[in-house]
Amino acid sequence: MSLKKQPVTGMKDILPDEMTLRDYLIGVIKETYRSFGFTPMETPCVEHIENLTSKQGGDNEKLIFKILKRGEKLRLADAAGEEDLCDSGLRYDLTLPLTRYYANNAAKLPSPFKALQCGSVWRADRPQKGRYRQFTQCDIDILGEESNLAEIELILAIAKTLKKLVPENDFLVRVNDRKILRAMVAFAGFPAGQEDGVLITLDKMDKIGTDGVRAELIENGASEASADQYLGLLKDLGTDAAAVRSLGEKLGDFLEPGTAEGLAEIMEAVQSVSCGAVKVQFDPTLVRGMGYYTGTIFEVSMEGFGGSVAGGGRYDKMVGKFTGTDVPACGFSIGFERIIAILMDQQYVIPTQKEKVAILLDKKLSAARRTEALQEAEALRAEGKDVLVTKMAKNKKFQREQLSQQGYTVFRDYFEA
């Protein structure tokens, strides 16, 4: 077998410029998350195949990179299918491993546990421009906090982080609640079994509009009366806290008491605390894909860019799948690769950098003179500078241009004294 120069299909080599930006941004994200009392933690990248295929991950479960059993556990001759060959796989998100981690370590963790994790995840998606099979997620989660203090802090922390990362672009936090979504379906008189299908259709509102949604609902077996009652709830509905309260009143007993008030409070608190800097809107058509959400859901869209740059929600039933006892949980994740793409596109310049000095050595330098150059480099480092020591190129002008592009601003030539 011959060696292959390219990275594996769908994954990428990260060049120095992008990696410098990534390191800087991860630093900003972690520092901001930490300032809200979140503590770093980490799970292995490899997870039990049983956990990865436990129906928590929606479509992502179809995209798992599976890892072959090893040694005598691998019995190829007896294997009837993939499931006999694999015992583990690469994690497709950070949430499922977090709930396993919490189930395994709760006794050693603070309560509530405010978790911060930035790490790689893998999905064997169809390769396409700008989407890679290994990518980074930056998550914060609060486990053990049942009140909406969790949601408020998550939104404030994510909003502050986005503001630091992409200061030039406005963004909007859209919020909804799975309980409101379900109450609306029940209110409109859809039969119980149709709930998932109705939400899948509703999720297309931004693409196919109200008429499209109505047509698809009816095509899928809904009565005209139900479809109209449902869409009637959305008609002329505002996007502020008052709209949430008024929808809550309309839904009456179909909605769990306190749900609308809880969501309205989240919106008001975020707006007050941020002095109006963070825009939060109620979006009754926001659904989000993952099956594990049980309550509030949120998504952040950024001015000038399609799709979302962050998303999350409440998932109160996941830890219980491991332990038998549910633990309230809520999380928010920044789509790091989107942020990188936006900033690379804007040719973003990292604000604070150390002065970079290049010490260039003539090719014929004696060992003693070279040592002097290295000593000067150390002295400059002691002053807080980044110092490169390298050989002088034949084409000095070209070399300086290259180094300037890499951020070097001071040059020192060393010749034999």
Next chain:
Amino acid sequence: MSLKKQPVTGMKDILPDEMTLRDYLIGVIKETYRSFGFTPMETPCVEHIENLTSKQGGDNEKLIFKILKRGEKLRLADAAGEEDLCDSGLRYDLTLPLTRYYANNAAKLPSPFKALQCGSVWRADRPQKGRYRQFTQCDIDILGEESNLAEIELILAIAKTLKKLVPENDFLVRVNDRKILRAMVAFAGFPAGQEDGVLITLDKMDKIGTDGVRAELIENGASEASADQYLGLLKDLGTDAAAVRSLGEKLGDFLEPGTAEGLAEIMEAVQSVSCGAVKVQFDPTLVRGMGYYTGTIFEVSMEGFGGSVAGGGRYDKMVGKFTGTDVPACGFSIGFERIIAILMDQQYVIPTQKEKVAILLDKKLSAARRTEALQEAEALRAEGKDVLVTKMAKNKKFQREQLSQQGYTVFRDYFEA
């Protein structure tokens, strides 16, 4: 299949205290490496199986986590063995992927290329205390620099980093050269085919001593004359640059010209530039396992701890395996998990941390009063503090103790006004 709470065999959940330390140390390592002009870069964690099994990785190739093919490429019925089932695997080190990366991207990289990478690697080793199947390596490499300026800078950068990471413990850099090892074997008159075996035996010097090495050499078919001539080279040999030069003279034409002088220069330069702070010794019994080394090799041992905390060497023939054209290359890697183990053991306290404030909310707080607490938290964050907002526990004394252990030093109680 039921869900599993434990991490997969041999891997570990990293708890907040350790993760905080890891984040801090990675920050110090990257900052120090950068101050020597190394630039961050990254390869995917998943690598082509052809590259991972190309005989560059020695015993590590037996420990690969292999990844199953997906979709129609996976044909279980036709598979005769593992190699038909897998197209990729998790990287077992950072060096092999780096050489692939360089081969793939050289035109876009500075020359010489000073690479910095910190990342996870995976080896399906037998699980044992303190050794995990996923662990972190922190590597620096210089590609495209044929002179010993590469070795000097790598040793200086690694030594400075270790000094910052583990300030309390002295360490020793031992150096040797594969060319000297080979010249010694030839000088002693071993037949050409015995070279690898002789070096494997020599590598046991610290465990079985001179007599043990002599006995094993003879047992493996060496003549008494060769064994004695070989061990005679080591007898009364010093550990300084002068010893290297004198061994070089003794080896004469068996050694490539300039090799001994080059190594002696490395030792002298490191000692001069560090003003004697970095101890460098010549160790003619240092072999190191990896097959890819072609010249200088180094290893760092730390006072009070067995094994090495860092290691590396020159590997001038690896890039050529991808491109057909060799590129001089030299690298040094810190064994991050060893450093973590040493510092956790010492109950190391991270030197600089922000002031941590805990704002405790009475359970009966109104939404309006809670917003005031959140506003104060924001104001404190603006002053550079880390601020946790959390509910007051029933047992306030216990809660404060717990928070104090997490580093909180300021407490603010919020009751309804």
